[in-house]
Amino acid sequence: FVATNDLSKDGTGNKWSHRPFWPYLAEHGFNPDKIKSQIDDAIAQTVIAAIRSLRTQRNPEVSYELFGFDVMLDKDANVYILEINISPAMGTSSELDRVIKTPLNIDLFNMINLPMPGTKVSILNVQENTPAKQYLLLHQYEETLAKRGDFRLVFPTKERIDFYNMMTMTENDKVLSMYATLDESERIKKLGELRKDFESYKENRNSK
Secondary structure, rough: OOOOOOOOOOOOOOOOOOHHHHHHHHHHOOOOHHHHHHHHHHHHHHHOHHHHHOOOOOOOOOOOOOOOEEEOOOOOOOOOEEEEEOOOOOOOOOOOHHHHHHHHHHHHHOOOOOOOOOOOOOOOOOOOOHHHHHHHHHHHHHHHHHHOOOOOOOOOOOHHHHHHHOOOOOHHHHHHHHHOHHHHHHHHHHHHHHHHHHHHHHHHHHHH
């Protein structure tokens, strides 16, 4: 079987999009939402297992990586991570590839949050653990969420906040774990409070 160029036949051959795949599983008695959650759990746990290496990135504010997770389901819908591809192939050998991978690339580049030219204050040069640094971290987090497109946040979330117990938490982790437990109104209030500290930090820094 090969991937077809006829999108009306999506759901045949060996390459399907999510659109026919999840209804197919539901029709055969499986719970798609439960399976998606288990896949998200497995992805988060796998990344956490490699967190020490991932934290060695230089200039993390201007670094990013797209990972491709190959996931297998057995006959009972148990989830297995087969492998993880760094810089997965983004070629388009079929029309289905083009329809899936084009918006994926667009969302990825929208989400990167590259600093604007001339930016003077960033997470990198606010070294001490201050409310100003916390504001920058959470502001960038919210910007990323707003630009994520069809990407889905896997971690940190309220459902997986206990996953932090698997890792040695940095100060940034502690801030994010606290923030992930807040509802929307509490987040807005928290960011407003931290923004005042951030503006004061900038004024004091620029006056030196």
